[in-house]
Amino acid sequence: MSRAAVIVFPGSNCEHDAVSGLELAGASAELVWHTETDLSGYDLVVLPGGFAHGDYLRAGALARLSPIMDTVANFAAAGGPVVGICNGFQVLTEAGMLPGALQKNAHLKFHCKDSTLIVASSRSVLTRGVAVGTELSIPINHFSGSYVCDEETLQRLQDNDQVVLRYAENPNGSLDDIAGISNDAGNVVGLMPHPERACSALLGSTDGLVLLQAFVGAAVSA
């Protein structure tokens, strides 16, 4: 069984949902405190949502300096599957593991609602085996989720098939309707929506499991 590490920063608050979602997707998952520096034995790494280090300075800006982050970067450089959800996406951009930045939502709106996503690439560890064009209903819950980057970076993301998910209806002013992107290799993914909150029909959607199962599957083939 694949083993997932869910990194916990002071201020993370979606780590238990992430563990539960990963378990439903077929992995075993454990919480790993941000001061740890060892991820040996883990096949997958998740940076969960929340407000790491209070989101002081900028969302994700201080979390990149947590001791675990060098180990996460090495894990990713070796091809290990990494996903950053919401605040985790912000941490990955601040850490330079994904290009661009997440800016305050257009109109200063805090969004907490279901969103319809369209799979834009099947190449990433989060969407492997999921057909391009597939629509998924997954909630968003963020204030700083408007994806921005320079034109050259956007062109590169599009040319290299690094746009993973787009919003069907852009809620926050994100460039190119981007809800999630990957690195060039496809093994590091950041997304603003919360797949771990869409893992139960009772709670409205199981579409998040589609992504988490792909992610857990990526551990086996990585």
Next chain:
Amino acid sequence: MRFSATVTVRLRPGIADPEGSTIERAISALGIAGISGLRGGRSFTFEVEADSESAATAVAVDVATRLLSNPVIEDHAVSIEAK
């Protein structure tokens, strides 16, 4: 020598500033007319121990570049004064 440093961080031109636009609308709600182009920003002040003003500037620029601003969306300006 001790220097005091001020780092001002602002969103780069062309990056949307929804906070700035909202504040601008609030100014007009106050009844003050003629204000436009409002952009927000942040200012950080700290002290630097260094051998010279140029060394202190170099340290402050390093802090501004690597932590206080995100170059994808923000510019920064540094000023140094001997204490």
